[in-house]
Amino acid sequence: MASVKIPEQKVILVGDFGIGKSSLFRRFMCDTFINSSDRKATLGLDHYSKTFHVNNRNINLQLFDTGGMERIASVTSSYYKFAEAAILVFSVDNAQSFHSLSQHLVDITMWAESAKIFLCGNRIDLDSEVSDLDMQQFCEQCHGLISATFKTSCKTNEGVKEMFEEIAKSLVENNRSRLELQALESHGFKVHPPEENVDSCAC
Amino acid sequence: MDEEYDAIVLGTGLKECILSGMLSVSGKKVLHIDRNTYYGGDTASITPLEELFSKFKQENPGEKYGRGRDWNVDLIPKFLMANGLLVKLLIHTGVTRYLEFKSIEGSYVYKQGKIAKVPVDQKEALASDLMGMFEKRRFRNFLIYVQDFKEDDPKSWKDFDPMTQNMTTLYAKFGLDTNTQDFTGHALALHRDDDYLGEPAVNTIRRIKLYSDSLARYGKSPYLYPMYGLGELPQGFARLSAIYGGTYMLDKPIDEIVFEGGRVVGVRSGAEVAKCKQVYCDPSYVPDKVRKVGKVIRCICLMDHPIANTKDALSTQIIIPQKQVGRRSDIYVSLISYTHQVSAKGWFIGMVSTTVETDNPENEIKPGLDLLGSVAQKFVSISDYYEPTDKGLESQIFISQSYDATTHFETTCLDVLDIFKRGTGEDFDFSKIKQELGDEEQ
Numbered sequence: 001m002a003s004v005k006i007p008e009q010k011v012i013l014v015g016d017f018g019i020g021k022s023s024l025f026r027r028f029m030c031d032t033f034i035n036s037s038d039r040k041a042t043l044g045l046d047h048y049s050k051t052f053h054v055n056n057r058n059i060n061l062q063l064f065d066t067g068g069m070e071r072i073a074s075v076t077s078s079y080y081k082f083a084e085a086a087i088l089v090f091s092v093d094n095a096q097s098f099h100s101l102s103q104h105l106v107d108i109t110m111w112a113e114s115a116k117i118f119l120c121g122n123r124i125d126l127d128s129e130v131s132d133l134d135m136q137q138f139c140e141q142c143h144g145l146i147s148a149t150f151k152t153s154c155k156t157n158e159g160v161k162e163m164f165e166e167i168a169k170s171l172v173e174n175n176r177s178r179l180e181l182q183a184l185e186s187h188g189f190k191v192h193p194p195e196e197n198v199d200s201c202a203c
Numbered sequence: 204m205d206e207e208y209d210a211i212v213l214g215t216g217l218k219e220c221i222l223s224g225m226l227s228v229s230g231k232k233v234l235h236i237d238r239n240t241y242y243g244g245d246t247a248s249i250t251p252l253e254e255l256f257s258k259f260k261q262e263n264p265g266e267k268y269g270r271g272r273d274w275n276v277d278l279i280p281k282f283l284m285a286n287g288l289l290v291k292l293l294i295h296t297g298v299t300r301y302l303e304f305k306s307i308e309g310s311y312v313y314k315q316g317k318i319a320k321v322p323v324d325q326k327e328a329l330a331s332d333l334m335g336m337f338e339k340r341r342f343r344n345f346l347i348y349v350q351d352f353k354e355d356d357p358k359s360w361k362d363f364d365p366m367t368q369n370m371t372t373l374y375a376k377f378g379l380d381t382n383t384q385d386f387t388g389h390a391l392a393l394h395r396d397d398d399y400l401g402e403p404a405v406n407t408i409r410r411i412k413l414y415s416d417s418l419a420r421y422g423k424s425p426y427l428y429p430m431y432g433l434g435e436l437p438q439g440f441a442r443l444s445a446i447y448g449g450t451y452m453l454d455k456p457i458d459e460i461v462f463e464g465g466r467v468v469g470v471r472s473g474a475e476v477a478k479c480k481q482v483y484c485d486p487s488y489v490p491d492k493v494r495k496v497g498k499v500i501r502c503i504c505l506m507d508h509p510i511a512n513t514k515d516a517l518s519t520q521i522i523i524p525q526k527q528v529g530r531r532s533d534i535y536v537s538l539i540s541y542t543h544q545v546s547a548k549g550w551f552i553g554m555v556s557t558t559v560e561t562d563n564p565e566n567e568i569k570p571g572l573d574l575l576g577s578v579a580q581k582f583v584s585i586s587d588y589y590e591p592t593d594k595g596l597e598s599q600i601f602i603s604q605s606y607d608a609t610t611h612f613e614t615t616c617l618d619v620l621d622i623f624k625r626g627t628g629e630d631f632d633f634s635k636i637k638q639e640l641g642d643e644e645q
Binding site for chain 1: 272285293294299304421427431435438439441445446450451454
């Protein structure tokens, strides 16, 4: 039984609380938008996989949302582990969320060293406090750490699809050789339920 | 913080994080607080390495050990049994998706100054140099009996009542000598001491089955270890709790647990009080509600080589049964390395731990340290082992036990499931966790 394994790439959303990460996640997952952030809608759901077809190759983006941990405490370091890409999100109508990007960037480089980093200015349907020049300067200060920048609106759906497609493309190109190399290395594995499902564990 | 919660959980150690996750999943409104700035409490993996040196008040090691942040050092060494309770909890809660594991390469037992592979099936039993020829046959018969044993089929019990007759009787039935009993009870059934000999044999049979079922899952050994260290486990469960609505606060000192009429009603930090119906916490948050029942010594060793006679395994577990070294409790030796992303390239972390029996605990672990060989740096910690003074049914404050010296998480999970049952009055219902909407792993 030969089945072609589609490479799975973990992509994480990073940024301040309440700037639209979960909205991006929801757009990615089911292409909907909820106005008053009704968190219950995504309760228990924090990651979603979607297959992209790029240059004759399939790639799975597995997008992870923070689960709201950053509201008061910090996100766990394990959230970042194994991430192949990180989307640094801020809200263009909230300058503070732009200013805290550098701290989030430090976290990414600390815990997800090899992740490609993308910058996303969200809520472009609202009045902007952060200019394109600001974004450009930020990228320059980051010495090429940022692979690409995007501007999105989850409300109008502008730029969202394009962003994820672009990220998928970039990961395919980037990982071509790495994925092949990885196949040779010994890797960790996930734990799964036993094959024969006689397990009626009620413990 | 000034809100009302169903439960407030204090401390983000593994037990508290599992509880927090289970409570949130069960629909409870949970506030989870830690006084530290990081997740994991005693079950965190310390990173970078400089942090470990300063924790043990040692001078900064400089460049000697490679890059400091390549290190994630556990303070409490443990492995997961591949078919054990924690793996079941990880799978049922979906927390497994945040983690990756590797098998521990070798499982050894100590006999008369040397180590030997733990024999688990008939073939290995016959090849093992732990026993003489006749003893091998008897041990093989014993293994076959255990393998064929079915709890619900008395025919497979073969004229023996495992529910009432004890383990000594079962050993006698197969004529196993004390040496074989020693590694069976301690390296296969993973008992900490010899109390099991007088208990119903079924407990030990179950544990041997757990060992061999675990071995069958991923080969090499029955043990698993998560990449980046054990500290990933509490974080995974904390995330589970958060995505089911749990609120997290770190770096928040707890000044008082507030009672009314002997019942907990809230938790105070500074001038803020969070109201709640229940509190779940580790012993460090309630020093007046726990009693000290013993001490555990743990020694962390940084090494630049694997353990001798383990075929250069990058990860190993060695059990030194108590009787071999004239003790009442076993000594556990474990080794993990850069292959698990817990140390810089070329480095190993050896751990020796046991329950303290004398006034000179460091001397007690010497047989374990001798097995490790040369050590670049040693960190010794001796911690008190606490258990709650009551079950919390009146006060509604549920306290976990400290982490014991065992090398796996079975006792950890039993404590968690017991606390959950006391707190909620019901067994944890695994079916309450939503099915994945998206991907199916594998």
